[in-house]
Amino acid sequence: MKLIDGNAIAESIIAELTAEVSQLSGKKPVVAFIRVGKDPASVSYVRKKEKTAERIGIGSRLYLLAEDVNKEELFAQIDALNDDPEVNGILIQAPLPRHIDETQTFNRVLPSKDVDGFNTLNIGKLCQEDHQGFVACTPAGIVELIERSGIETEGKHVVVLGRSQIVGKPAALLMMRKALPGNATVTVCHSRTKDLPSITRQADVLIAAIGRANFVTGNMVKEGVAVIDVGINRVEDSTKKRGYRLVGDVEFEAVAPKSSHITPVPGGVGPMTVAMLMHNTLRAFKAAKVT
Amino acid sequence: MKLIDGNAIAESIIAELTAEVSQLSGKKPVVAFIRVGKDPASVSYVRKKEKTAERIGIGSRLYLLAEDVNKEELFAQIDALNDDPEVNGILIQAPLPRHIDETQTFNRVLPSKDVDGFNTLNIGKLCQEDHQGFVACTPAGIVELIERSGIETEGKHVVVLGRSQIVGKPAALLMMRKALPGNATVTVCHSRTKDLPSITRQADVLIAAIGRANFVTGNMVKEGVAVIDVGINRVEDSTKKRGYRLVGDVEFEAVAPKSSHITPVPGGVGPMTVAMLMHNTLRAFKAAKVT
Secondary structure, three states, rough: EEEHHHHHHHHHHHHHHHHHHHOOOOOEEEEEEEEEEOHHHHHHHHHHHHHHHHHHOOOOEEEEEOOOOOOOHHHHHHHHHHHOOOEEEEEEEOOOOOOHHHHHHHOOOHHHHHHOOHHHHHHHHHOOOOOOOOOOHHHHHHHHHHHOOOOOOOOOEEEEEOOOOOOHHHHHHEEEEEEOOOOEEEEEEEOOOOOOHHHHOOOEEEEEEOOOOOOOOOHHHOEEEEEEOOEEEEEEOOOOOOEEEEEOOHHHHHHHHHHEEEEOOOOOOOHHHHHHHHHHHHHHHHHHHHH | OOOOHHHHHHHHHHHHHHHHHHHOOOOOOEEEEEEOOHHHHHHHHEEEEEHHHHHHHHHEEEEEEEEOOHHHHHHHHHHEEEEEEEEOEEEEEEOOOOOOOHHHHHOOOOHHHHHOOOOHHHHHHHHHOOOOOOOOOOHHHHHHHHHHOOOOOOEEEEEHHHHHHHOHHHHHHHHHOOOOOOOOOEEEEEOOOOHHHHHHHHOEEEEEEEOOOOOOOHOOOOEEEEEEEOHHHHHHEOOOOOOOEEEEOEEEHHHHHEEEEOOOOOOHHHHHHHOOOOOOOOHHHHHHOOO
């Protein structure tokens, strides 16, 4: 069993990006973050993204809007950043307050600056295998983990647990594309799937993104499976100071001994997301220079 | 075994659309066809579409461009139709000559007039389960056949053979969506899939869109499978005046006896495509009236 070290792989990507950015003469890439309200997780995520940008040499700007911001104000901010030639990428930290439509908001970002890959046009490009589009950071991170861990996908059976717009479906589309990593037979399972274990046991590669703590048990996988665990779930744990610990969608202790490769939680897919955001920002910068 | 009569189901849809159009006071929907060159199949397809529009009471316009039309001329024609408030839907008959990029051309059509559902934005909407978008006519026709034949998909295992942008992938996305028909466990197989029969034999519903004559044999399906055969392949047949006959991707004689439902070729999915184009045109018309 090989533990996939997401922190180490993310660090390699960050080092590659840092080297590339240091070679740039003149302007550097810039990413803009919009954070609405003070959700503690959002505050922490955005701070992590700012710090990573700084390490790479990517400029960042932070725009803080009040929890009760109205749509017009938020959109005016997005429009200003869309129009600003200095800004290459725009990230609007989710979740947004309930009175703001997220899909509409993400679609307000110019596709060419949509480094989060949530714009409908970029999702369409992913489906069409147009590699000019931006792939959302979590599925893009999954693909990098698979590639850099040497997990084969060609002709393999990849089972994706979960059909969300931001993880399950794009991961499935990437795994079935006519390129590597990809060229896999792909099955998408979800809450309505009947006799799930009979399907997950067929997986050569299992991507778990269902959001249920320790959902995938040892008897649901076959010997030699490669496991990418996207879940980040809190379970109560009185031995921890904060009263909980983070676990994935996969029961690690039971599944790891049967796996050829497995990601831990935390330290698997999580760190990749920020690295891929920076990767996308550099790509947006280079594309903007060309046009 | 129940034979799914695509002609009869298409006729029901056409009758429903005719009734709805006859209730419209004032303007009627209009669809514009652009045909480039004189490919005999394209001539015949466009004629069929014109006739069906006429039967329903949908106006149609035909624009014929020479085989050697350049991109600028073609795009100018598309732009004129995009700008024309009388035109609700625009269909550019594929295949286009080699010197014209099809994806770029389909993307030139306004998403709101893209009744063929080939625009990247409409594909993104399909992936996002945004029902305001247009679904391409063949996968939309597959869904209608499934629904009107009473084939259950909820929790069933749907196996899609083929991963094309215009059939396999959209059909897979529709079958996995959180709506009916849909809510299925979906597996997408293709040329790189290993041990294909072991997967197709799991199918409760098999959608074959691989473009290989009689590819799916009797031993590749289980008893009780519902089969949607999207293939239209020519095989030599000296007993026919034209020297060939049309067959699907499924070996009908061997598979039909094991099937709960099966589409014939011709007369299955084929007739649905034109009906769904008209369905999309009427939707585009109604949406244009609202805005």
